[in-house]
Amino acid sequence: MKAAQLVAPIQRRGTGLSDRSLAWLFCGPAILLLLAFNVFPLLWTIYLSFTNYRANRPNSPSVGVGFDNYSRILNDPEIWARLQSTSHFLFWTILIQMTLGFGLAWLLNQKFRGHATLTTIILLPMMLSPAVVGTFWTYFFQPQYGIFNYIVSLFSGTREFTMIGSTALAPWAIILVDSWMWTPYVMLLILAGLRSIPDYLYEAAEVDRASEWTKFWRITIPMLLPFLILALLFRFIENFKMFDLVNQLTSGGPGSVTELASITLKREAFEKWRTGYSAAFAIILFVSVYGLSNLLVRFLERVKER
Amino acid sequence: MNQTTDPLQPSSRMRWLAGGLIYLYAFITLIPLVWIFVTATRTPNDAIAYPPKLVTAPSPTGFVNLFTTRTRLSNEDLAALPPPATWYDNLVRKQQMVIAGPSSFIGRYVNSLIIGFGSTLLSVVLGTLAAYGFSRFRVPGKSDLLFFILSTRMMPPIAVAIPIFLMYRAVGLSDTHLGMILLYTVVNLSLAVWLLKGFMDEIPREYEEAAMIDGYTRVQAFYKIVLPQAATGIASTAIFCLIFSWNEYAFASLLTSGNAQTAPPFIPTIIGEGGLDWPAMASGTALFLLPVLIFTVLLRNHLLRGITFGAIRK
Numbered sequence: 069m070k071a072a073q074l075v076a077p078i079q080r081r082g083t084g085l086s087d088r089s090l091a092w093l094f095c096g097p098a099i100l101l102l103l104a105f106n107v108f109p110l111l112w113t114i115y116l117s118f119t120n121y122r123a124n125r126p127n128s129p130s131v132g133v134g135f136d137n138y139s140r141i142l143n144d145p146e147i148w149a150r151l152q153s154t155s156h157f158l159f160w161t162i163l164i165q166m167t168l169g170f171g172l173a174w175l176l177n178q179k180f181r182g183h184a185t186l187t188t189i190i191l192l193p194m195m196l197s198p199a200v201v202g203t204f205w206t207y208f209f210q211p212q213y214g215i216f217n218y219i220v221s222l223f224s225g226t227r228e229f230t231m232i233g234s235t236a237l238a239p240w241a242i243i244l245v246d247s248w249m250w251t252p253y254v255m256l257l258i259l260a261g262l263r264s265i266p267d268y269l270y271e272a273a274e275v276d277r278a279s280e281w282t283k284f285w286r287i288t289i290p291m292l293l294p295f296l297i298l299a300l301l302f303r304f305i306e307n308f309k310m311f312d313l314v315n316q317l318t319s320g321g322p323g324s325v326t327e328l329a330s331i332t333l334k335r336e337a338f339e340k341w342r343t344g345y346s347a348a349f350a351i352i353l354f355v356s357v358y359g360l361s362n363l364l365v366r367f368l369e370r371v372k373e374r
Numbered sequence: 375m376n377q378t379t380d381p382l383q384p385s386s387r388m389r390w391l392a393g394g395l396i397y398l399y400a401f402i403t404l405i406p407l408v409w410i411f412v413t414a415t416r417t418p419n420d421a422i423a424y425p426p427k428l429v430t431a432p433s434p435t436g437f438v439n440l441f442t443t444r445t446r447l448s449n450e451d452l453a454a455l456p457p458p459a460t461w462y463d464n465l466v467r468k469q470q471m472v473i474a475g476p477s478s479f480i481g482r483y484v485n486s487l488i489i490g491f492g493s494t495l496l497s498v499v500l501g502t503l504a505a506y507g508f509s510r511f512r513v514p515g516k517s518d519l520l521f522f523i524l525s526t527r528m529m530p531p532i533a534v535a536i537p538i539f540l541m542y543r544a545v546g547l548s549d550t551h552l553g554m555i556l557l558y559t560v561v562n563l564s565l566a567v568w569l570l571k572g573f574m575d576e577i578p579r580e581y582e583e584a585a586m587i588d589g590y591t592r593v594q595a596f597y598k599i600v601l602p603q604a605a606t607g608i609a610s611t612a613i614f615c616l617i618f619s620w621n622e623y624a625f626a627s628l629l630t631s632g633n634a635q636t637a638p639p640f641i642p643t644i645i646g647e648g649g650l651d652w653p654a655m656a657s658g659t660a661l662f663l664l665p666v667l668i669f670t671v672l673l674r675n676h677l678l679r680g681i682t683f684g685a686i687r688k
């Protein structure tokens with residue numbers, strides 16, 4: 069009662085601006101900028117996707133072509149092959165990073181001496197510029213003198229072999245470098261999850277004489293689930309967009325075995341200048357990543373409610 | 375003798391094993407990073423030796439080559455020249471080349487600094503205001519707006535670049551600092567708003583209400599009470615924005631070519647000058663990575679929050 073009486077006159081005092089206009093004053097500039105640089109370009113891309121516009125011929129008239137671009141993309145076996153490479157990359161990077169990240173987080177949670185410092189050290193790769201570090205990995209992969217190839221030859225005996233020049237190994241080279249960069253990301257998330265599990269759950273299990281195995285499946289995994297889904301979500305979105313690292317490592321080659329969707333998009337839009345066609349492809353990619361991540365977010369919310 | 379056995383604490387043998395495995399992983403994962411810095415101090419010939427040398431005599435050749443452009447001369451032409459005037463002239467002569475002029479590395483590095491700091495400043499200012507607004511006021515359609523702001527991060531950068539490229543060409547922002555600053559500001563804004571809203575939500579409203587009872591206006595309460603409380607959050611958000619702009623490659627490679635080109639699209643091109651000059655590229659990479667490495671160490675306790683858009687606050 070008293071509080072309400074106190075608060076009411078305060079809101080009328082002040083600069084004379086109502087809360088509503090203040091809200092717009094605070095949020096307005098950011099929203100305007102987002103409208104100009106996000107909403108407007110998105111609408112423009114949707115418009116372009118229905119035309120045959122080519123950015124390198126700005127003066128030739130662009131003609132509406134209806135859903136032609138979309139049907140051409142969806143019926144193009146080349147595009148499906150690229151999406152297959154993307155799925156291969158997504159599946160293996162996520163599997164490796166989740167498994168390895170889980171293992172590392174579990175080990176770090178054993179709180180041995182120096183674990184905090186080591187966590188920071190292990191995190192370093194993920195903060196670096198993927199394009200710049202990716203370029204340098206081509207040096208490590210040099211068939212004649214690369215240090216990666218040298219270390220492998222110490223164990224396998226094969227003197228010269230090529231990682232990024234071979235159609236069989238190149239898809240694994242990009243998976244390897246991506247995992248080197250991003251496993252720490254998953255590790256950090258899962259480590260936070262492990263530390264958020266309250267001790268009393270394990271204490272109770274101890275009283276019940278539950279086995280380690282039971283504790284793991286009945287306590288650790290269910291409590292970690294939101295963190296695991298979140299890691300999956302972020303890695304999925306990031307690697308679906310993957311461009312810089314792979315572009316610098318292999319630029320899609322050899323042939324097109326490592327040409328992920330984003331690299332195809334760049335070729336269509338900025339090398340072949342098929343702007344309308346690539347706009348349609350961009351929309352298709354956006355809708356897929358948006359739809360799939362929405363599913364994951366829903367799942368995450370259901371898990372959190374439990 | 376009689377150790378206290380807390381069943382929840384890992385046994386000492388377990389700890390040793392865990393520590394050992396983690397040290398091993400940290401060692402392996404650091405090899406590429408250390409190798410970049412090592413290569414920066416080598417001569418081009420040492421850098422392509424087989425088997426790779428573990429230790430070589432340090433040489434500034436990589437840095438000299440990074441900061442200069444050089445022309446290759448024949449032996450006769452070299453012999454006809456007057457003796458080298460400086461130590462770096464001398465180093466270049468040893469590679470059978472002469473210095474033709476400074477390289478564009480410093481310019482690109484400065485571009486990275488201007489665009490990085492400019493966009494960080496803008497996105498943190500706008501982000502702080504918007505985050506406060508979202509945190510304290512009833513904004514119509516707030517949750518939709520917030521989710522929309524997040525979803526802008528799901529667009530592949532190339533997809534965003536298509537209309538931005540056309541837009542910038544139409545208004546003359548292609549390859550300008552302003553254009554890149556605005557673009558990075560928008561990309562960082564989503565992160566800034568989400569992170570800062572989390573920090574603002576943690577500041578009790580009672581502080582401002584008390585201040586307003588004392589006669590402060592809402593705006594005064596915002597910058598005298600809330601801003602100092604949110605300082606750590608704002609600083610760590612700023613570092614995240616800075617690191618993103620600093621590392622960004624896709625937009626920079628498509629929308630800039632000279633005037634406003636940042637370091638990431640430039641560094642890979644160093645390799646072309648004067649054969650496979652790995653030490654020059656390594657020096658450029660090392661100078662480029664160093665600030666981020668330092669910031670990461672400074673930021674270590676806020677990393678988790680930053681990389682998950684504030685979804686996990688620890």
